[in-house]
Amino acid sequence: MSSYLRSWLGTGIPAARPSPPTQDDIPVISRSSPPPPDEEDDGEATETEDNSPPLFPSPYSAQRASSGVPRIITDTQLMPPPPPPQLASRTPGVSSNSSSLSAPSTLAVPYTTTKPPAKLNTKKKGKVALAPGHSPLDWANLKASGEDLRGVDTLMRIPPSVLKQHNKRDDAWTAINGKVYNMTAYLPFHPGGEKELMRVAGRDGTKLFASTHAWVNADFMLDACLVGFLIPEPST
Numbered sequence: 599m600s601s602y603l604r605s606w607l608g609t610g611i612p613a614a615r616p617s618p619p620t621q622d623d624i625p626v627i628s629r630s631s632p633p634p635p636d637e638e639d640d641g642e643a644t645e646t647e648d649n650s651p652p653l654f655p656s657p658y659s660a661q662r663a664s665s666g667v668p669r670i671i672t673d674t675q676l677m678p679p680p681p682p683p684q685l686a687s688r689t690p691g692v693s694s695n696s697s698s699l700s701a702p703s704t705l706a707v708p709y710t711t712t713k714p715p716a717k718l719n720t721k722k723k724g725k726v727a728l729a730p731g732h733s734p735l736d737w738a739n740l741k742a743s744g745e746d747l748r749g750v751d752t753l754m755r756i757p758p759s760v761l762k763q764h765n766k767r768d769d770a771w772t773a774i775n776g777k778v779y780n781m782t783a784y785l786p787f788h789p790g791g792e793k794e795l796m797r798v799a800g801r802d803g804t805k806l807f808a809s810t811h812a813w814v815n816a817d818f819m820l821d822a823c824l825v826g827f828l829i830p831e832p833s834t
């Protein structure tokens with residue numbers, strides 16, 4: 599049994615010992631311990647309660663006598679730690695691995711924090727400052743007011759030649775997706791400005807409208823301004 603324990607406890611302990619420990623090398627055990635086996639033991643429990651666990655190895659075991667208290671081998675003793683990374687000479691975001699084909703170092707600073715942000719398209723997209731009382735909400739209120747924004751009594755079939763005549767600021771029509779709108783009242787409400795809106799006055803503005811803001815619902819914005827439907831030019 600003791601040889602088994604010795605082999606178990608001896609795992610990882612350097613084989614070469616300077617000299618076998620003497621009795622003086624064995625640590626003094628100061629706590630109350632069971633009497634040595636050669637002392638008399640009447641087998642009765644002691645009166646004071648002793649809840650301390652027995653010492654291991656047993657204070658009088660051959661194991662303790664021969665080798666002293668076994669050393670506890672730590673992981674560091676078994677396997678030396680890796681060499682420290684060259685933190686001082688490290689360039690943030692650049693892998694210390696020289697191979698360009700290798701995977702990026704996990705210590706590398708995330709790409710997003712090292713790369714300067716791509717230049718945002720700061721070019722003004724053309725939103726203009728609308729005059730007071732010409733916000734989108736004001737336009738919605740004007741539409742709902744019931745005021746006549748069409749300028750015509752009935753919906754018409756409008757050929758391009760007729761549309762072309764309504765190309766002035768005070769009389770501006772345009773066709774979008776086959777519907778013709780009188781956009782005169784809307785001009786000061788247009789977030790892109792009157793000038794841009796006038797580019798489609800008197801003509802089919804479907805293409806320009808869609809390429810500028812396909813997300814805008816022209817049918818909803820100008821429903822109160824509908825004057826008719828675009829038809830092909832009648833042949834003469």
Ligand code: HEM
Pocket residue numbers: 723724725726772774781788789790791794795797798803806807810811814815816819820
């Ligand atoms: C005739 C129908 C049109 C209507 C109902 C209309 C409506 C609108 C609306 C609601 C916005 C605000 C969009 C937003 O904030 O997302 C807007 C912005 C704009 N519109 Fe129009 N628009 C029309 C035609 C045009 C045309 C023909 C042009 C000419 C290029 C144009 C140029 C612009 C521009 C440059 C902006 C600012 C875009 C931005 O800020 O991103 N619009 N328009």
